[in-house]
């Protein structure tokens with residue numbers, strides 16, 4: 132649970148605990164003669180068993196903290212929010228009024244979990260801090276005709292989470308996929324298609340077919356190089372010329388390329404839909420406007436940011452840039468005679484000399500990023516833009532951010548790079564993973580195997596295909612978001628699909644159990660009441676309930692914390708915290724066979740718990756299941 136002060140915007144209508152904190156702040160402020168807001172900032176979550184704690188020294192007052200603490204204690208008056216306090220030296224610990232806490236928190240959750248026009252799944256946990264502001268989040272961004280690798284998967288998962296998070300914080304969010312769809316390799320792809328392509332295969336599965344074609348034509352290039360004394364490849368040369376034609380707007384080449392692109396998008400969309408991921412815009416390197424690229428180049432020149440570089444120098448620099456880089460533009464080995472390239476002169480910033488334009492005038496990845504950012508600003512006038520890209524491209528991102536800042540672009544300070552570590556060992560039974568669908572199929576299969584091992588769980592499942600697919604994807608996503616983003620991890624199908632430990636399967640199961648209790652008691656005629664005022668929450672006297680309810684109450688704060696650190700793990704940990712709390716509550720909070728009022732009250736707790744867990748899961752882009 133969050134223990135920081137992420138709750139400075141006080142809004143009891145969306146976060147019940149704010150009212151309790153305010154009450155503490157009011158008393159502190161009057162005892163110590165400090166402003167209410169200062170006092171409010173000093174209210175922290177307490178350790179286990181304590182709701183809130185105030186550390187007196189943090190206010191930096193003249194008088195001794197111990198004396199001030201005495202004063203606070205002697206002036207404390209219990210009220211509808213606060214039941215009592217204890218003192219531990221200079222720390223004051225507050226315990227909220229238990230029955231009021233349980234009643235108000237559950238009522239808020241129940242009420243705010245109702246669907247509304249703007250929040251189809253309810254708004255509990257959401258806030259308006261971003262209201263009126265607009266953000267562009269770029270994520271996923273695979274390369275057409277190339278494998279959808281682990282980095283793209285992480286970007287997709289983390290990016291979707293971030294977009295959902297910004298939505299929950301009231302921002303207007305634009306989800307942008309920046310496809311790798313431009314460069315010499317697409318000239319090569321077109322040649323490959325003329326040689327090996329099939330219209331039928333292209334329409335059936337563009338991603339797969341284009342990849343096959345691309346691999347084959349690359350083989351041609353390799354063979355030609357091997358068999359030529361000076362490593363010359365006519366195919367490669369042809370590809371360069373074709374790409375030049377594309378950059379010069381040649382209709383026929385562009386038409387073919389556009390079909391590759393469109394059909395690939397159709398295919399990607401199916402996969403994204405399966406992953407519960409969506410985009411507002413499919414951009415791409417190809418869509419960065421030529422004029423803007425040229426204008427950006429001009430601006431870089433006029434700001435004196437450019438230097439000349441021989442092709443050999445630029446290749447060495449590029450190799451150091453990123454082992455797994457995106458652009459194959461950097462791996463051409465046959466340009467020794469080419470005229471000098473233009474590079475950013477960033478040695479003084481320790482950012483090297485990245486090439487922006489090749490000797491033959493064709494543009495490079497980084498220049499398209501520089502111009503692309505400007506284009507997006509013109510289009511969307513964003514307040515903030517986030518790039519979700521793996522840490523192998525840290526240097527590249529620092530370079531183009533620096534360029535934009537030296538160009539004095541008005542939005543340069545509003546750019547953020549959300550990075551993440553590598554995934555190791557991602558392979559399926561069929562071998563090295565090339566396609567997103569392989570990863571998803573593999574986890575689905577592994578899940579189905581797990582489910583078959585457990586008859587008890589299997590018997591409730593009406594649609595094992597759908598269920599294993601959803602749970603499988605939950606497993607992939609949870610594994611990905613469990614640790615801090617920066618951590619690299621090893622993809623482990625077996626472990627991640629287990630029901631033991633904090634896995635996606637366990638999480639879905641926790642949600643399913645909360646749904647099933649409702650189905651089971653319905654058989655006894657206990658139907659949830661629609662009016663929370665008709666529930667007698669004073670019957671909820673177990674310490675377990677209090678602990679659970681307090682954790683549910685902290686959800687709006689947890690969302691705010693995640694917004695500060697951009698860490699999906701904050702939400703994942705919260706989901707498991709709630710799951711563990713309910714799982715330990717089942718034995719004490721029995722619903723079946725209890726007298727009606729008690730059964731209703733307990734059912735109400737589980738119903739609210741289910742809503743909060745489902746919201747947190749949705750924030751992570753998961754689809755909470757009713758049965759499995």
Ligand code: ARG
Pocket residue numbers: 269272273274309310311456457500518520
């Ligand atoms: N297509 C690139 C790759 O596969 C990722 C693009 C990252 N975004 C950007 N604006 N450079 O590595």
